[in-house]
Amino acid sequence: MNSTSTSSNPWVRWQQVFTDEMMAAMGRVALVPTLWERARRVRKGVTPAETVYEEDRLRLRHYVTDGKPRYRTPLVLIYALVNRPYILDLKKGRSVVEQFVAHGFDTYLVDWGVPTSADRHLTLDDYINGYMVNILDYLRERTGVGRCNILGYCMGGTMSAMFTALHQDRVKNLMLLAAPIDFATNDSLLNLWSRPEYFDVDKFVDAFGNCPPEFLQASFLLLKPVGNLLEKPINFYENMHNEKFVEDFMTTETWL
Template identity: 40%
Template sequence: MHDFTELTQKLFKGVESFSRLREEDIQIGVTPKEEVYREDKVVLYRFTPKVEHSLNIPILIVYALVNRPYIVDLQEGRSLVANLLNLGMDVYITDWGYPSRSDRFLTLEDYINGYINNCVDVVRDRHNLEQINLLGICQGGAFSLCYSSIYPEKVKNLITMVTPVDFHIQEGLLNVWGGSTLGSQALDVDLMVDTLGNIPGDFMNLEFLLLKPFQLGIQKYIDLLDTIESEDKLLNFLRMEKWIFDSPDQAGEAYRQFMKDFYQGNKLIKGEVEIGEKRVNLENIRIPILNIYAEQDHLVPPASSLALEKYIGSEDYTVRSFPVGHIGMYVSSKVQRNLPPTIVDWLKVRT
């Protein structure tokens, strides 16, 4: 009876907290930035520097096509972007936007040889540099590896974060679901793209939720009862919910190639990925690499990221890990105290 009364009181206080909140209270991506380049639906942003004497070290963040890049700038105090700026970095980020039906025929060549290459050139021109630093995150890390292999003359240092490399690591449920074991028998990508055109963001969201159905579909809402009385913690929860369900559609042809070549064919480590007329060979990457992974990552297993060392040509290779899951790399307060200095200190001695 006591537990029921306590639960009821929490629910009433929670309803009261919810009633005071408005949509504008759920602020995400609060660090000031300016648009410096736009092409189709893709926007390149430069974040406003925070310190008077910056290090003059530009870094371009290449995020995944799935979900929105503002997860790296979630809120004050838990923002990778803001923390890098505080340490004197000059930070740029690609925002892929929301593909529409007119974008269904965009390919990986359009994204890598087109959009990423053009964004890199803009940053190079703005800073009068031949090479710049890339920070590729998750799928954006795989894109950055492809780009660095094809355009080694334009990349000075490469940082990969929670990046899949070996897509046939069997403990990765996403790998198995994507067809690492059964190929098209597990997931008929051609049928999906030919039928749907673009892949709906809601489908992608359901896919991720089903990898941990109880934890992500039920448990987190049960756990909410323990924090619902705190407006700050409630806002943190709502920010994450807003990001999780802000899922852009995926351009059909780019999705087709990524799933078939990377997940099903595991061609990245085989040197068989072709971006337009250019073949990706990881041995071509001889620049310094900092590979950062999450020790409890259920989307990108550590072994998938750690495989990188076996295939690159670089002799300057550094690995760092953090005891969190995939999302914890962005939102953990402890990670955000240690991750930005790790990145900046590593870059300082290589610039």
């Protein structure tokens, strides 16, 4: 049988495809024992920083530069109360913080810490009119600048918008990134799920105190169940041999 007839034979082609896929699958399976070690080696929050202010679990990190910042006005990155803030400083070359520092901004980041049952009675008022006021007052005294720049990300953006509305004398510029603002709309599933007729937040807080991370994680996964529960694992499986893909995937997923 010549090569032309072999390549046109459906059965032979199927055998070749099956063999190739089996070999690729065996190669992926062989990589499984190394995944835990590769995940353990993932480093996040790579830009050099020092803690300059502490209050309860809160830590204010100042990113260190070799020279003097180009801009005097401090830039404060306010992240959400859930997840970890190093999403803004994931890895070298993929870091919002790194870019701000490189362009001469005097950059700070608020790390709210990991909540415990002792934090269950804290309200938005405590965070916005308490911690955030103290942070900006500290920076104003530290830098000698009357007002600070704020970049609020996710829930941190919502809190930053509230803070700026209440304390305009402390804020020079407000920047918001992926920040929920209009909670009256039903455009998103989260808005719909959290409507009072479907979700009694008071009973939930009374029962759990702090919102369990498993509840939040499940809620966000169910926003895009096919993408998160099917497409993402399949995409990872098909790219397990790609070192750069695995490193990027592990960096992002271990943040979550």
